[in-house]
Amino acid sequence: MGRAFAYVILGGGVAAGYAALELVRHRNGVSPGELCIISDEAVAPYERPALSKGYLLPRGAARLPAFHTCVGANDELLTEQWYKEHGIELVLATRVISADLRRKTLLTDTGETISYKTLIVATGARALKLEEFGVGGSHAANVCYLRNLEDADKMVGVMRSCHGGSAVVIGGGYIGMECAAALVAHEIKVTMVFPGKHCMDRLFTPKIAEFYEKYYTAKGVAFIKGTAVTSLEVSDGKVTEAILRDGRRLPCDMVVVGIGARANTGLFDGQLATEKRGGIKVDARMRASDAAVYAVGDVAAFPVALFGGDLRRFEHVDCARRTARRAASAILQDPAASNGDNAKEEGFDYLPFFYSRVFALSWQFYGDNAAGDAVIHFGDFSPGPAAPRFGACWVGAGGRVGGVFLEGGTREQSESAASAVRRGATVAELAGELERRGLTFAVDPEGRLRRDCIAAGGYAWHATVGVAAAVSIAAFVYWYGWKAPYVLKRDF
Numbered sequence: 001m002g003r004a005f006a007y008v009i010l011g012g013g014v015a016a017g018y019a020a021l022e023l024v025r026h027r028n029g030v031s032p033g034e035l036c037i038i039s040d041e042a043v044a045p046y047e048r049p050a051l052s053k054g055y056l057l058p059r060g061a062a063r064l065p066a067f068h069t070c071v072g073a074n075d076e077l078l079t080e081q082w083y084k085e086h087g088i089e090l091v092l093a094t095r096v097i098s099a100d101l102r103r104k105t106l107l108t109d110t111g112e113t114i115s116y117k118t119l120i121v122a123t124g125a126r127a128l129k130l131e132e133f134g135v136g137g138s139h140a141a142n143v144c145y146l147r148n149l150e151d152a153d154k155m156v157g158v159m160r161s162c163h164g165g166s167a168v169v170i171g172g173g174y175i176g177m178e179c180a181a182a183l184v185a186h187e188i189k190v191t192m193v194f195p196g197k198h199c200m201d202r203l204f205t206p207k208i209a210e211f212y213e214k215y216y217t218a219k220g221v222a223f224i225k226g227t228a229v230t231s232l233e234v235s236d237g238k239v240t241e242a243i244l245r246d247g248r249r250l251p252c253d254m255v256v257v258g259i260g261a262r263a264n265t266g267l268f269d270g271q272l273a274t275e276k277r278g279g280i281k282v283d284a285r286m287r288a289s290d291a292a293v294y295a296v297g298d299v300a301a302f303p304v305a306l307f308g309g310d311l312r313r314f315e316h317v318d319c320a321r322r323t324a325r326r327a328a329s330a331i332l333q334d335p336a337a338s339n340g341d342n343a344k345e346e347g348f349d350y351l352p353f354f355y356s357r358v359f360a361l362s363w364q365f366y367g368d369n370a371a372g373d374a375v376i377h378f379g380d381f382s383p384g385p386a387a388p389r390f391g392a393c394w395v396g397a398g399g400r401v402g403g404v405f406l407e408g409g410t411r412e413q414s415e416s417a418a419s420a421v422r423r424g425a426t427v428a429e430l431a432g433e434l435e436r437r438g439l440t441f442a443v444d445p446e447g448r449l450r451r452d453c454i455a456a457g458g459y460a461w462h463a464t465v466g467v468a469a470a471v472s473i474a475a476f477v478y479w480y481g482w483k484a485p486y487v488l489k490r491d492f
Contacts, residue, residue, distance in 0.1 A: 002105075002113035005036040005089070007331070010096060010106065011122035011264075012039020014048050014317050015297035015324040017069025017078050019120055022328035024086050029332070032087020036114065038106065041148055042093040044080045047072040049317050051152040052175065053357050056159070056182035064149075073321060099267045101290050118292055118331055121280060122324065123264035125298040125315055127151075130170070130232075130257055137232030140239045142254040146175055147261070155179070158254050159186045165253035166191070168242040170229050172199040174356065175258025177212070181358035183256070184219050191222045191250055193229055193242070203354065203369055205392060208405065211381050212361075218383065219359065224248075261315055263299045275301035279313035284348045285330035286323055294331065296323040303347035306422065307368065310347075318353040351422050360387065364414050367403035367421035369394050379407075391417075400424045 007023065007030060009016045016037050023030045039045070047067045054062030065079050076082065083090050095109040106114045127147045130138050137143055142162070144155040159182070167183050169176045172194030183190045192199070198209035213223055224244070232255065233241035242250045263278045273281040273289035279301030286294045286302060297320035301313040326348060355364045379390025387408050394403035401424070404417040 002115060003036070003089075004115040006030070006034040006117045007036070007120070008106065008114060008116035008118075009035070009037045009120045009122055010099075010267075011124055011297075012037060012041045012043075012045050012092070013122060013124045013297065013320065014045065014069060014072075015122040015124070015320040016120075017045035017324075018073075018321045019122065019296060019324035019328045020045070020083070020088060021070050021076060021078060022325045023332065024088075026329060026332045033089075034087075036089040036091060036116075037083070038091045038094055038096055038108070038114065040093065040095040041150075043149060044078060044083060044090060044092070045069045046149070047317070048148075051149065052146055052178040052182070055149075055152045056155060056179065056185075058159075058186050061156075070321075072317065096267060099271070101268070101271045101293060104292060116292075119294070120324075120327055120331075121268070121288070121293060121295040121299055122297050122320075123267070123299055124320075125261035125263050127175075127257070128260045128262055130229075130259070133228075133259070135229060135231060137234055137239055137255070138257070140232065140234050140237060140255075142238045143232070144179075144254065144256050146179060146256070146258065155256070159183065159188060162186070162188055162253040165189070166251065167254045167256060168193060168229070168250050168252040169256045169258065170194070170242070171258035171260070172196055172223075172225070173202070173258060173260070174200070176256070177216075178356060178358055179256045179258060180216065180221055181219075184221065184359075188254075189220060189222075191224060191252075192216075193224045193227065193244065193250075195226060195228045197225060199223070203365060203405075205375055205377070207377050207381065208392060208407075211383075211388070211390070211407075214383055215359070215361065215388075224250075261298070263313070263315075265299055268293075275311050275313065277301070277313060279311075281311065284346065286327035286348075287330065294327040296320065296327045302350075304352075305347035305349045306351060307347070312352070314352055316352075316354050319350070322350060323348075351418060353418070361407060363405065363407040364409065364417075365403065365405045366414075366418045367394070367401075369403045369405075373397065 009019055023035060047069055050062045050067040069078050071077050096106045097109050098107045104116050127145045142158050144158055145151050164187055166189040169180050169190055169192045172192055176192055177199060180190045180192055198206055199213055227245045229242045230245050231243045232239045239255050242252055265280055275281050280288055280295040280299050282288050282295050282300050282302045284303055286296055286300060288295050298315045300323050301311045303309040304312045351366060353366055374395045375392055377392045381390050389408035391406040393401050396402045401420055404421055406414055406417055
């Protein structure tokens with residue numbers, strides 16, 4: 001028993017919806033009956049960030065169908081009816097258990113064989129489990145992960161049953177920070193435990209992290225850093241205590257686990273070339289080592305033009321959207337259009353973008369925080385009743401800005417910061433002009449620059465460079481006129 005399609009999208013996350021919309025809209029398009037989406041979830045593709053940013057809230061929570069793709073980019077709402085109207089087959093609540101790329105077939109857990117001419121792998125990533133670190137207890141009724149709608153439904157139910165109780169959040173990254181904010185909103189006392197020196201240590205500098213940790217502490221969140229949960233005490237099917245490496249015991253009514261994710265590439269082991277950090281290697285058009293296969297979103301390791309063609313993999317919604325559109329466009333492009341196209345050599349013209357919204361806070365980051373020689377902080381990091389407005393920039397060789405972080409920036413400031421990173425603006429070129437343009441949150445009431453500069457690559461920058469960088473970031477909105485399409489406009 002089996003069916004055949006010209007195009008199959010394997011996976012039902014963010015990337016699947018955006019790829020489907022691009023395939024339908026492309027000038028060459030797809031005909032009814034040509035496209036199939038296979039997902040192990042029971043619903044059509046949706047905007048996954050809504051789960052941690054809106055779904056968990058006690059009031060005014062986001063619910064389907066309001067956050068199906070592609071509303072996160074202010075585009076069409078792709079409900080199941082939309083797929084039906086465009087002749088797209090949705091194979092939901094179905095898991096693919098094996099893939100044979102030589103035969104171009106996929107075998108589902110229902111025993112059906114689905115064949116394709118072109119396959120888009122959009123299988124995303126799975127949440128790492130405690131058991132992978134030698135800690136049992138994931139089976140407990142009050143232990144929650146957050147990766148899909150089923151996880152979110154479980155967490156909402158557990159939070160409602162724990163109103164006024166306590167929770168232990170294991171992990172200090174995206175999921176840990178956003179879920180902790182949701183727990184506070186449910187009037188649950190939160191203790192966060194993670195092995196790093198500060199929260200979000202893969203992105204935040206110590207100074208940035210200090211602000212957010214103080215903000216969370218003021219909301220009642222406790223931080224236990226530099227250690228890990230080594231076991232969970234389970235009684236009657238529920239966790240009652242989390243036990244730390246040093247023997248401390250934390251009584252709790254629920255546990256939230258956010259300790260990372262791993263790309264879902266197992267179906268293609270030995271069949272597709274992979275990158276050492278776990279992604280499927282693709283070219284600048286998202287095409288894998290098998291010419292009939294494209295990979296997008298969390299599973300794709302693609303060459304980034306901004307980084308000289310280096311392979312990078314990003315687990316973020318913006319990457320899922322853009323790589324999905326890129327692959328769909330490449331699949332349907334006219335053969336003549338690719339003649340002489342040097343995209344393969346240069347890499348995909350992609351600017352990394354990350355963001356989060358917690359409590360009344362909202363931050364964005366553009367670019368790369370790994371290659372800079374210095375980090376310059378600017379703005380006001382002090383707590384207070386006013387909305388915080390601060391940021392940082394990562395400055396590399398030649399004074400070029402490689403990354404920008406903004407908390408509380410306006411849409412125009414964020415777009416301009418993105419533009420500056422994309423073109424590799426240098427502090428030296430901008431400093432004089434920008435200093436004459438008027439500043440907002442980089443200047444204190446006496447007109448003095450709020451800034452500091454820390455070494456990040458083995459040497460410290462001269463103070464005047466730190467000043468120039470601080471000025472330039474705050475004034476990007478005035479200097480760069482062209483817009484960068486990287487700022488999300490939705491509330492999730």
